[in-house]
Amino acid sequence: MTPNDTSRRVAHHHNPQAAAENPYLDRHRAIISRRRFDDARREMVRWPGYEPTPLVTLAGLAAELGIRTLWYKDESGRFGLSSFKALGGAYAVFRQVVEIASNRLRRPVHAADLVAGDARDTIGDITVTCATDGNHGRSVAWGARTFGCKCVVFVHEGVSGARVAAIERYGATVRRVSGTYDDSVQFAAEEARARDWIVIADTSYPGYSDIPKDVMQGYTLMADEVLRQLPAATLPTHAFVQSGVGGLAAAVCGHFWETLGPRRPRLIVVEPDRSACLLASARAGRPTKVRGRLETVMAGLACGAPSRIAWDILADGADDFITIPDRVVAPVMRLLAEGVGGDPPIVAGESAVAGLAALIRVLAQPDLAAALGLAPDSRVLVLGTEGATDPDLYERMVGRTADAVADSRMTSG
Ligand SMILES: Cc1ncc(COP(=O)(O)O)c(C=O)c1O
Incomplete structure (x- = not known):
């Protein structure tokens, strides 16, 4: 057996x-x-x-x-x-948007305020992004949809169409990049820098750990x-x-x-x-x-x-x-x-x-x-x-x- x-x-x-x-x-x-x-x-x-x-x-x-x-x-x-x-990427998205919403509204904001309350409208202009082989991107996309911001996800050439579709189901834009997972991580970081997006990575490198x-x-x-x-x-x-x-x-x-x-x-x-x-x-x-x-x-x-x-x-x-x-x-x-x-x-x-x-x-x-x-x-x-x-x-x-x-x-x- x-x-x-x-x-x-x-x-x-x-x-x-x-x-x-x-x-x-x-x-x-x-x-x-x-x-x-x-x-x-x-x-x-x-x-x-x-x-x-x-x-x-x-x-x-x-x-x-x-x-x-x-x-x-x-x-x-x-x-x-x-x-x-689902626990990790979504929590990191939550932490980012809750901080932005709290600053903009000048009061503490909680999950409920973002899921259904008025705080949701304050972060609609924010875009989060990540590279993924599937599961992390799905989590970030779900977090973005749940808490009310935009999301762009980068996948490498080995990620299956089914996994891409599963991310798109949560309203994210998915972009395919040639190379490996590590190449897609780098690509997401560069795009984010150019467009002022927030990178929600599941991996840390020198200078990027929070x-x-x-x-x-x-x-x-x-x-x-x-x-x-x-x-x-x-x-x-x-x-x-x-x-x-x-x-x-x-x-x-x-x-x-x-x-x-x-x-x-x-x-x-x-x-x-x-x-x-x-x-x-x-x-x-x-x-x-x-x-x-x-x-x-x-x-x-x-x-x-x-x-x-x-x-x-x-x-x-x-x-x-x-x-x-x-x-x-x-x-x-x-x-x-x-x-x-x-x-x-x-x-x-x-x-x-x-x-x-x-x-x-x-x-x-x-x-x-x-x-x-x-x-x-x-x-x-x-x-x-x-x-x-x-x-x-x-x-x-x-x-x-x-x-x-x-x-x-x-x-x-
Ligand atoms: C199903 C599954 N198990 C385990 C892991 C490993 O997690 P980590 O990359 O944090 O080591 C991953 C990472 O994407 C995963 O998708």
């Missing part, structure tokens, strides 16, 4: 700098903090359509894999946008939901978190580290083997780019350069870095769609399954499993970061439509 192709071993780097008992320092808190989380949570739980996403216990798969517990945080329903990214910080702080709502949903006094021993630029992994790492201290789970960063910029950075001991076309079926993870502020947390807090090849992705999507040993069927997109695929591959290599401290009593958290964000691709990879899988869940439940 599990992808048993172990012909190529998993690339692994252990970070000797990350010990659970290390304190969470002010320089980490300047990036991800409980205080800014409280502000974010207060606003975001009042946004239209907010609901915590489910934390699903996959007891059947855990038994097959020989671990005690496996939790899957299912982000496929987040704000109707099908990915955890907005990606808000994006990452938005993601911490997902990590916090997990802590509220776990059974009392039971924490995960391990968290496998898939990464593109590292913003998600750093948000989860920072939030767990500050909240749980030494009880935090061992954090394993998972990347596609063709775009493993965080593994390269960990090996080099500094932010490091990987070159090439970065092509991977895990579209959300195809990034060649780490986010600087994400790296600043992961360099101290991520315990391990590992990579997976593309060929393990579809079998894990099918595994989740079928459900193992009575587990509910789950609709998981290509980037969503990377953490779980890595866990499965590590467990197939006993020496590596031991190096990561995985044992029969391990309790593992994986983040199912997206649903079928490209429904045609999902159907081709799984052999059934996402709707059919979701229906089978209803009948099985």
Whole structure:
């Protein structure tokens, strides 16, 4: 039942700098903090359509894999946008427009004033922009529509037509740029400078960190939901978190580290083997780019350069870095769609399954499993970061439509 192709071993780097008992320092808190989380949570739980996403216990798969517990945080329903990214870009848009509206109206403005109130009219001239491989752009477009400003999104040549259509559905203008994701990031920055637009990037570079910080702080709502949903006094021993630029992994790492201290789970960063910029950075001991076309079926993870502020947390807090090849992705999507040993069927997109695929591959290599401290009593958290964000691709990879899988869940439940 599990992808048993172990012909190529998993690339692994252990970070000797990350010990659970290390304190969470002010320089980490300047990036991800409980205080800014409280502000974010207060606003975001009042946004239209907010609901915590489910934390699903996959007891059947855990038994097959020989671990005690496996939790899957299912982000496929987040704000109707099908990915955890809905939390980040939209929160950063909100933070920008709320500040502009508050200045213009000379009074504090809240989400409700922008969603339906008079403050909305004051920001109609503002344009936000971003580069995306799909999910981040959808979040920024949704944020712009929800809070009342304009939006232009740049996509690179590898982004599918279905993902472009999903962004346009929220009223954004989408422009295609040749090259990779990193090229589209640069293009968006140049256009914004020329036209006085606000760049809402999910990655930070020297001189640009405030907005990606808000994006990452938005993601911490997902990590916090997990802590509220776990059974009392039971924490995960391990968290496998898939990464593109590292913003998600750093948000989860920072939030767990500050909240749980030494009880935090061992954090394993998972990347596609063709775009493993965080593994390269960990090996080099500094932010490091990987070159090439970065092509991977895990579209959300195809990034060649780490986010600087994400790296600043992961360099101290991520315990391990590992990579997976593309060929393990579809079998894990099918595994989740079928459900193992009575587990509910789950609709998981290509980037969503990377953490779980890595866990499965590590467990197939006993020496590596031991190096990561995985044992029969391990309790593992994986983040199912997206649903079928490209429904045609999902159907081709799984052999059934996402709707059919979701229906089978209803009948099985
Ligand atoms: C579905 C999904 N999972 C994980 C990630 C990784 O997030 P980050 O780029 O912050 O590492 C992305 C990024 O776009 C994504 O779309």
